[in-house]
Amino acid sequence: MRGGIHFLYLAMIVLSVAFAPSVDLHAIEEGHAAWHQWVPWREIIMLSVATASYLTGPRTARFRDNRFTWGPIQEVAAIFIGIFLTMIPALRYLSQVAPELPLNRMTFFYLTGGLSSVLDNAPTYLTFFEMAQQLGGEPSVAGVWEPYLVSISLGAVFFGAVTYIGNGPNFMVKAVADSAGVRMPTFGGYVVQAFRYLVPVLVAMSLIFISDVGWVNVSGWVLTALLLLRALRSLVVRPRRQTPVAGASS
Secondary structure (H helix, E strand, O other), rough: OOOHHHHHHHHHHHHHHOOOOOOOOOHHHHHOOOHHHHOOOHHHHHHHHHHHHHHHHHHOOOOOOOOOOHHHHHHHHHHHHHHHHHHHHHHHHHHHHHOOOOOHHHHHHHHHHHHHOOOHHHHHHHHHHHHHHOOOOOEEOOOEHHHHHHHHHHHHHHHHHHOOOOOOOHHHHHHHHHHOOOOOOHHHHHHHHHHHHHHHHHHHHHHHOOOHHHHHHHHHHHHHHHHHHHHHHHHHHOOOOOOOOOOOOO
C-alpha cells in the first residue's frame, strides 16, 4: 500500500470536524465576538491537511493508479456552493412558517427527510432541531423531546440517498464514475430508482419504528413483508436467455 501517511491526514480531518471551532456566527450576530471567533480554524486545518496530502502523497498512486483528476471535485464544489446559497432563504422561510406546520413524529421525519434529499442534511437537521426545541416535552435531549429528535435525525440522514445532491459523496461518486467512463443514471433516472427501492424501505421503517399507532405499525410490517417478497422474487426470476437455434446463422 502506497500513501499510508494519508491515514494520519484522515484522522486529522476527523478530529478537526469533532473538536476544532469554526467561525462563531452567533457571537458575530450578537456583536460580542472576540478576534479568535472570527477565524475559521476548522477550515484552515482542513485546507492545510489537504495541501499537505497533495504535496507529500506519491504522485504515481494519485495520478496513475487512482487516475485522480480535478474535474469531479470542481463539479461537486460548484453544485454545492449553489445549493448552500439558494437554501438559506428557503430555510429562513421554513422557520417562519413552522408554527403553522402540523409537526409530529411522522411529519418531522418526512419534512426533514424531504428537504435533506434536495438540500443538505446538516442545515436541514439544525432547522428542524430548533423548531422542535420550541415544542418542549420530556424526556428530552438537548432541549428536544426524544421521539422528535429520533425522527429528525433519521430523516436527515437516510433521505440523503434519495437524490444525487442529498449528500456530497453521492454526487462525488457519480462524477468520479463519469470521468472514468462508467455509465451512470441521470439525475431523474437515479430518483426513479430511489423511489422504487429506497423510499418504500424508508416508509416501512417510519410506519414500524416512528409511529406510535398500532394499526400503522401493523401496516409497516405488511409493507416490509411485501418488500421481502419482491426481493426474493428478483433473486429467483432471471431473464430468459435466448437459446440459439441449430443451423441458424449468427
